[in-house]
Amino acid sequence: MTICTLTEQNTTSLYVQLISVAELFTYLRRIKYFRVSKMSQEIPHWIPVVDLSPIRGEYGDITKEAYAKVVTQLGDAMSGIGFCYLVNHGIETAKVDHVYDVSRKFFAKPIQYKRKYLKVNPPENFHGYTEPGAELLNEAEKNSTELREVWDMWGWWGPNKSWEEACPDPVESPGFTEAFEALRPEMDNVSKKLFKLLALYLQLDDEDFFIKRHRNLGDLSIPCQTQMRSMFYDVVSPDAKLPPGAIRCGEHSDWGSITLLFQDSVGGLEVQNVLGEWVQATPIPDSIILNSGQLMELWTGGRLHAALHRVKIPESADSSGKLFQQPRQSFIYFVNPDGPERVSPVLPIREGKEELATKPTLVAFDHYKARIVEATMLGY
Numbered sequence: 131m132t133i134c135t136l137t138e139q140n141t142t143s144l145y146v147q148l149i150s151v152a153e154l155f156t157y158l159r160r161i162k163y164f165r166v167s168k169m170s171q172e173i174p175h176w177i178p179v180v181d182l183s184p185i186r187g188e189y190g191d192i193t194k195e196a197y198a199k200v201v202t203q204l205g206d207a208m209s210g211i212g213f214c215y216l217v218n219h220g221i222e223t224a225k226v227d228h229v230y231d232v233s234r235k236f237f238a239k240p241i242q243y244k245r246k247y248l249k250v251n252p253p254e255n256f257h258g259y260t261e262p263g264a265e266l267l268n269e270a271e272k273n274s275t276e277l278r279e280v281w282d283m284w285g286w287w288g289p290n291k292s293w294e295e296a297c298p299d300p301v302e303s304p305g306f307t308e309a310f311e312a313l314r315p316e317m318d319n320v321s322k323k324l325f326k327l328l329a330l331y332l333q334l335d336d337e338d339f340f341i342k343r344h345r346n347l348g349d350l351s352i353p354c355q356t357q358m359r360s361m362f363y364d365v366v367s368p369d370a371k372l373p374p375g376a377i378r379c380g381e382h383s384d385w386g387s388i389t390l391l392f393q394d395s396v397g398g399l400e401v402q403n404v405l406g407e408w409v410q411a412t413p414i415p416d417s418i419i420l421n422s423g424q425l426m427e428l429w430t431g432g433r434l435h436a437a438l439h440r441v442k443i444p445e446s447a448d449s450s451g452k453l454f455q456q457p458r459q460s461f462i463y464f465v466n467p468d469g470p471e472r473v474s475p476v477l478p479i480r481e482g483k484e485e486l487a488t489k490p491t492l493v494a495f496d497h498y499k500a501r502i503v504e505a506t507m508l509g510y
C-alpha cells in the first residue's frame with residue numbers, strides 16, 4: 131500500500147518536472163475550463179460569426195420568431211469566448227465609411243490642432259482627444275506604452291462645455307461631428323436588439339431587463355457614459371526606438387455592458403480564450419465585433435464574460451527584409467448602463483467566476499469613472 135502510494139507520487143512529480151511551466155499552466159486552465167463550461171460544448175479557439183439578417187430593421191418591428199432564429203447562436207458565442215462577429219447587421223455602410231473618413235482626416239492633422247481638443251475635466255467628462263501613450267488600458271503593466279491615439283465622442287453631455295466648443299472646428303474638420311451623430315441611432319437600434327437577444331438567451335424573468343437599464347439608447351437626456359471612440363494606430367518606422375513594452379493596445383477587458391467594434395483590414399486584435407490562448411480577431415469586411423464588458427459580466431454572474439483582448443503591432447517583411455507596421459483605424463460604440471444604475475448579479479454565479487460574488491454592487495457611473503482614473507493617471 132505504502133509502496134504503491136509512493137510510486138504514484140513519484141510518477142506525478144516526475145511528470146510535473148518533465149512538462150514545462152507553460153504547459154502546466156495551459157493544462158490547469160483546461161481542467162478549469164471543462165469544469166466551468168457546461169453551456170458550450172466546444173473549446174473556443176475561434177470567434178464565431180453570427181448572421182443578424184433575421185433581425186434586420188427597427189427594434190420595435192422585430193418579432194419573437196425572428197429573435198428565436200438568432201438567439202442561441204449569439205448567446206453561445208457570448209457565453210463561450212465572449213466575442214463574436216456580427217454580419218448582415220443592417221447598419222448602412224456609407225455611414226460607417228463616413229466615420230472612417232472623418233477619423234482618418236482628423237488624426238492626420240498636426241498635433242497642435244488635435245491638442246486643442248484634449249479632454250477637459252475627466253473623469254466627469256471624457257469627451258475629446260487623447261494623445262498616444264496617454265492612456266493605459268492594461269492596468270497591470272504600468273510601464274508599458276499604448277501607442278493609439280483616440281477621439282472620444284461622449285453621448286450624454288452633462289454640465290460641461292457646449293457641444294460646438296468641444297467638437298473639432300467644422301471648417302477644419304468638415305462633417306466630423308455629423309458623421310458620428312449619424313451613426314449613433316443605428317448603433318442604438320442594433321444594441322437594443324442585442325440586449326433583447328441576450329436577455330432571451332439567459333432566460334431572464336424580464337426579457338426587457340437590459341433594455342430598461344439602457345434607456346440612454348435613443349435618449350441623450352439620460353445621464354450615462356455610453357460613448358463612441360475612434361482610434362488611430364499610427365505607423366511605427368522600422369528604425370524607431372519603441373519604448374519598453376510598446377503595444378498598440380494593452381490587454382484589458384472593457385468596462386461597460388457591451389462593445390461594438392469596427393476595424394479596418396489591418397488586423398492585430400487578439401482575444402484571450404478560457405485556456406489563456408490568444409485568438410486572432412481577423413478582420414471580416416463589413417462586420418461588427420461584439421463583446422461584453424465588466425458590468426455585463428457582473429450582472430450575469432459571469433455567464434457572459436468580459437474577455438481580455440489586446441491589439442498587437444502587426445509585423446511583416448517589406449522588400450528590404452525589415453519589419454514594418456501598418457497604420458490601423460478602428461472605432462467603437464461602448465454601450466453603458468444609465469449612470470445611476472446599480473449593477474449586481476441577477477443570475478447564479480458561474481463556476482470559476484466566484485470572485486464576482488465578493489464584488490460590491492457597482493453604480494455604473496462610479497465604476498466607469500474609477501476605470502477612467504486608473505487608465506489615465508499618466509496622461510491627464
Ligand SMILES: O=C(O)CCC(=O)C(=O)O
Pocket residue numbers: 361379384391393399439440441460461462
Ligand atoms: O482597436 C481595437 O481593435 C480594440 C480597442 C479596444 O479594445 C478598446 O479600446 O477597448
Ligand SMILES: [Fe+2]
Pocket residue numbers: 382383384439
Ligand atoms: Fe477593448
